[in-house]
Amino acid sequence: MAGHKNKIAVTSIQRATTLTPTSLNAIRDKNNIMIAAGIESNSDITPSLKSGSISTSDDDIEEGEYSSADHDLKEKKDQLIVPPCITIVGSTTATISPTHNLSFRKHCEGDEISTVHSAADRRQHAPISSQCSQPASIDDAPSKIKIYNIVHSVIFILLSVSITYFTQHAQVRSLRQELDTLHETRRNLEESQCQLSEELEAASSDLAQYKDAHEKMKKVNHGMFTLMKQLKDTENRERLTELERRANKAESRLQSFVESIQSTSAEQVTQKFGPGPHQVELLVKLPRSQAAQHIKLELASIDTKYGMPHAVHTFLEQVHSRAWDGASFGFHHGHVLLATLPFTYDSNLTVQKAPTILFPEYSHAYPHEKYTVAFPGRPGTGPDFYINVQSNVFKHSPRTQDDGTFKEGEPCFARITDENSRRVIDEMNKLSVNNDFSLKERVMIQRARIVGFDERS
Template sequence: MQRKPDKPSNLYRQGSSNKNVVRVLYVIIVGLLGLIAYQNNYFQNTHDEMLKSTDEEYQKEIANYKEKEKSLSNQLKSVEREKESSEEKLHDLENQLKDAKLKNYSADNDKKVGELEHVVDLIIKKNNNLEKEIQESARKEALATFGAGPHKVKFELEFHPDEVPPGKRSDFIAELAPLELMPYTVNFFLTQVKLGLFNGCSFHRNAGHVVQGGPANNHLNPGVNVRKPFKDANLSSVIFQEYHKDFPHKKYTMGYAGRPGGPDFYVSTMDNTRNHGPGGQQSYALKSEADPCFAKVIDGFEAVDRMHKLTVQPGDYKRMKHYVAIKKVTIL
């Protein structure tokens, strides 16, 4: 009688079952990995599209800010001319009537002065409203471009080899004023730095109360026109003299020089609150204006003090004999 084959052992059946489980798990794992790869690719593409869309929206928004600021700037310049003209007329009329009153008092003269004063007040209010619009536009642009702050910049300097004052530091760090105090000027300065406009400029004046820098070439770049980039970027000067009483011209603060301020700036080597604050610059047409004070040195005071020790050329301007090269200014 033929013998029946032996039945597979339990061990064999268990091994076969384990292999099937492994195969199933392998298929599941491969499928999951494929799904994950697909999802990652999908989400990456979606993320890239979102970033592209966000960047386009951001650029469009910035362009809108710029266009609005340009429009407001033109309006402001027109109002400022109107304001200056009216103030001059008022000043002349007051001088004329002052002499007239001494000779013959007239109520009609007082009426004329009152009417002109009212016109000047209306122009000033219009001017102030435009400045507030510009500040708000600049604040939004600064937040979008540079963040909320505090904003800091680093100046890297090189002294002329023919006059190296005692000390080691040849760099300093400045912290910008809060955006809620000086939004327009802070955004203006940070934009100049972002575009590299101060790279290659110089500290060229040691006036005693300030060391002043700006677009003047130095021993590292003789003959280079460092003023042109400011003009090309339309960032030579501010469109109005922004100032806040809570950020005055204390020692080691930074302000824009001139009317309108810029592109030259200075670091105060003494407390210039009175000299450069409201009403301190009597030589300018609008005596109530102040220099914009927009930053303060927080590190590297020695570098400023070293510049303050440099010799100057003859004359009232106090031009340095040897300019200090501004090698690079960067946003930290």
């Protein structure tokens, strides 16, 4: 009888622990979590007890009746050990760890005592129902973990989204501010462009007016310039004609005056000094020389067309008046030796003046070659004469200067032909010169005489 009751109790526990296919799938899906909780799978079909099988103390109690076995079960709840193995429909047996047995015992202590006084079926199923709640708690653990993970994931996603949102919102706000600044700058630039366009249009209008006025002024100026040029040309032509007429008159008068002077000079030379040719001899004394030296000058012809009658007449009159007695060659300008007259006084202590030329007479028949004698040629220059120690044809002939002015030639009226006279000129040319072109030692002219002329006549 006792064996029969134990069999009934085990059968009830097996019925209570039989799981549906849904529960089976849940347990299979969470097998890893259940293993971590201490549940192990085995092949035992029959649940085993830690300290033996569940039995009653009354072997003769029947099903549906109250017996001392129920009382003993209540008194020994603390000693009741939940079967470690629960049979699942099919062939799988779940092993419950001691930790879950403890939980199962605590859960069973909370059952009401009234369950013991119930009918035999309810008395047999009560403990089994308590046992059946354990798999549900086992299934809740992974669900809670999964929910916890989901919640954490959702929170993380929400935080990420929030951070991203606020970051992008800040960026958008910054970009909007920059965009507003750019819009403001663009508006300012547009206003400046409009203002500059207006100023440019005004300036273009003014420039067009200025150009028009300038063109008109150019036309007026061109017309005035043309008119003035015409008037000037007409006036200049008239004035030039008048000047040419006057110049021709003056030149004609001058030529008549020159021809008159030359003709008079030629007549006076012929009457007083003979027809020529005429010669003049200078007696000079060189520095550091004991004896005096002679320089003979052959004067030019007194022909009025090809000769130098006025210059020859002037020099003969100077020599005849003995103006050159006691004179000297005192200057050497590099290309000429210049002879100057001393101051002479008469009985009344007045300076005696030698005759000078009246105009710069010149003849191409007597150029300024080396060893020739000439006057400075300009009226008012005095009675001085010079000897060319080199060819001065270009310097002393009639010429047009660089500034456009015309310069007349200087009268060249004599030549030095004999070799002895030229040798004396060469010695004079070697004398030392001061910084002002004056000779350091003068060459004295002791006397000057007309060759073949009788002074008494």
